[in-house]
Amino acid sequence: MQPATDTQRVETPWRLFEGYRPLPGTYDEMVAAPGVLRPHCEGFVRTLEAIGKDEFTSRWERARRSIRENGVTYNVYGDPQGVDRPWELDMVPLLISPAEWAGLETALIQRTRLLNLILADLYGPQTLLGSGLLPPSLVLSNPAFLRACHGIALPHGMYLHLHAVDLVRSPDGQWWVLADRTQAPSGAGYALENRIVLRRSLPEMFRDSQVHRLASFFAAQRDTLQAMAPQARHQPGVVLLTPGPYNETYFEHAYLARYLGFTLVEGGDLTVRDRRVFIKTLEGLQPVDVIFRRLDDSFCDPLELRSDSSLGVAGLVDAARAGNVTIANALGSGVIETAAIMPFLPGLCRHLLGEELKLPSFATWWGGQPRELEYMLEHLDQLVVKRAFPTDAREPAFGAELDDGEKSLLAAELRARPDHFVAQEHVALSAAPVWHQDRMDPRRVVLRTYVAAAGDSYAVMPGGLTRVSSTHDGPIVSMQRGGGSKDTWVLSDGPVSSMTLLTAAGSAVRPERAGSDLPSRVAENLFWLGRHAERAEHAIRLLRSVVARLTDLETTDARELSALLHVLVELEMLPERFAEEMPPRQLEEEMLSFIVKENPHARLRNTLNEVRRIASIVRDRLSIDTWRILNQLHQDLRLRRGRVHFDEVLAHLNRMITDLAAFSGMEMESMTRGHGWRFLDVGRRLERAMNAINLVRQALKAGPSDIAVLEPLLEIADSSMTYRRRYFARPRLSPVLDLLLLDDTNTRALAFQLAAVSDHVRRLPRDPGAPSPTREEQLIDRAVATLRQVEPHSVHLEGVEGVRQVTTLLGSIEDDLRALSETITYFYFSHAELRVS
Secondary structure (H helix, E strand, O other): OOOOOOOOOOOOOOOOOOOOOOOOOOOEOOEEEOOEEOHHHHHHHHHHHHOOHHHHHHHHHHHHHHHHHOOOEOOOOOOOOHHHOEOOEOOOOEEEOHHHHHHHHHHHHHHHHHHHHHHHHHOOOOHHHHHOOOOHHHHHOOOOOOHHHOOOOOHHHOOOOEEEEEEEEOOOOOEEEEEEEOOOOOOHHHHHHHHHHHHHHOHHHHHHOOEOOOHHHHHHHHHHHHHOOOOOOOOOOEEEEOOOOOOOOHHHHHHHHHHHOOEEEOHHHEEEEOOEEEEEEOOEEEEOOEEEEOOOHHHOOOOOOOOOOOOOOOOHHHHHHOOOOEEEOOOOHHHHOOHHHHHHHHHHHHHHHOOOOOOOEOOEEEOOOHHHHHHHHHOHHHEEEEEOOOOOOOOOEEHHHOOHHHHHHHHHHHHHOHHHEEEEEOOOOOEEEEEEOOEEEEEEEEEEEEEEEEOOEEEEOOOOEEEEOOOOOOOOOOHHHOOEEEEEEEEOOOOOOOOOOOOOOOOOOOOOOOOOOOEHHHHHHHHHHHHHHHHHHHHHHHHHHHHHHHOOOOOOOHHHHHHHHHHHHHOOOOOHHHHOOOOHHHHHHHHHHHHHHOOOOHHHHHHHHHHHHHHHHOHHHOOHHHHHHHHHHHHHOOOOOOOOOHHHHHHHHHHHHHHHHHHHHHHHHHOOOOHHHHHHHHHHHHHHHHHHHHHHHHHHOOOOOOOOOHHHHHHHOOOHHHHHHHHOOOOOHHHHHHHHHHOOOOOOOHHHHHHHHHHHHHHOOOOOOOOOOOHHHHHHHHHHHHHHOOOHHHHHHHOHHHHHHHHHHHHHHHHHHHHHHHHHHHHHHOOOOOOOO
16 A cells, blocks of 8 residues: 555644543533533534634734734733733633523523612612511621712612623533622623624634624613713713723723723812812813713712722712712612622512512522521531622632631631621532633633613623633632633524614714813823823934944944933933943943843833823823834833843834834824824923923033034934935034024924924913913913024034023023923813913
């Protein structure tokens, strides 16, 4: 028998689950038994196997890169990566069959209706407490029950606009409720991002599996929130209230605000006047009708709820009490987030809805009942003991893992404060396969589902956020513990809706121009984003000018390098030791040591970190491409360890300049010319103007006879080619000063920056009653007038006296620009004073 040739050899088909072993005693979401797929997963797996392992791995890498470029993060408190920890998404979704989802959807809506009715009673007539269907101590001792919110009437009696339910499977395949999230449920935005990434990564699988889309859920949520406005208006003011960029899910807040078309605000952006809520914008106070909050209940109002909160809005409760603002979810809804209410839900469901509870909770015992407390004490080995109230964030205690001493301490706590504890049975969570180290590996999963108000009913997100444990045996599935996530695909028996949040073709759309909803805080952050981005670019150009000359010491003009080093030392970009004479090779070693060992230019690193930090605060105002550029800049900032050569350092600095140039290009070409862009550009122009002044002043300190620094000066100002094209000669002081200071056609010249700032200042929003010209206009006009007095030829003709005159004039301009920056901050950002005529 002849051996097979290369053309005859058949490639072995890839088997995704080859070698995969489900966890014993656990329900596996995709595999019924070793080598046997669940029926509704077979089509997906076969389609995935058809593309091959290499293609699948390539798509997985692209998906991970997309997440990094888009800046999808989850802030893990105490994690070394801090706010830069990338979101973890597995490439294999959790699949749910149509029949199973139909039952879940009905049960989830029933549960949300039930919890909404319970809230309406607790903050209304409290008949459930009076009849004993709910123990009063369960509610009244709960810190999440907000007495200040009792009696507040809500539109349509709607307390829960968004309800999240954490579901888990027991080993027999039954779905159980692990927890309810009712005050500010998180994760819906991450579920949406997961869907977008995975749909792009696995388009054929998504299409062939007939997966339900998510857009209809978010559309219902958006439309219902807008309809909840107390005052009927064509465009009600809806804002998304976030705790700020240091919150663990801040990415999601900015992402949802952009997707739903709501203004992202922090507590400091809002104010209450005459029992009405307003957003503080550059053009004055704009009314707010609906607040979609991502802030926990007690932090929302330091006046009536938690006095030490700096995240909320003083007077917000009173505005809600007056019926002038709708808050979603309603303040106080966190009272039913406790697991202690779960044992009472079946009876409450029969009482309030006349139905049996369709979706059971884990067997739960609340310590506030004597018989239940005794059971908890007798069965600690089999139970998971938790704090009853969500304000107490202690980790659950798994009885089976405690030693005798720990059990005794826990039992003593239970007896001392029984109503502060609940216990639940310990059930092995289901598992799902994840792609890990080039193979499928089982991980525990928890499915977070979402129910949103939709008119006078509710809509369930057809999917959800599936969270994945970081290890096989971890008893807790938590993103804070390093867990990951999956997209959740609800399959359909037939064609799925192609609905989108985009306006349908052919429908009438009212034209809109730049909005007036720019909060002063956002304007200030954009202003400083422009300043720090320009500051970073200037610092990189300064360092590059030295490194470029040190890469080729044999052809470098020694006088030019020495003069340049003195300038950088005076600008505090280099330590003072670089102003001393040293042999060329020693200088090279010193510079490499400074860049690599002293951590390349700590000041520059701090500046670039500020760029990223501020950009994260205003990320809902930046395009996806802009954010990708900033992420690339952050990656390019890192210089590898070990032996580094100057050519590598030079390439490193060149990449960063390219990144910053791309960011500047996105700013100029992709941002609408509203007030946000204007403040961003004002910040950039002011910083560039002051950098130009400082650079020229330091260069002039060498005296009019020293022209060695002129070539680097032109290079740093990115004006070398312009000079050569005009003069065809070596740099001379007078024409260099004219090009860098007075030439208003040169985008790097001081005159160009002042002209741009002057135009911006005259277009800023202003009080009609304010005096004219404004303080800002007076300052920029004086700076422009001073620049006209600069005579570059006087430096050549008058020598030292000419240098003194120019440097004095430049110093006066710098003083006016600093005063202008302070004035803009005073009037537009801090609102320290109202302008009156």
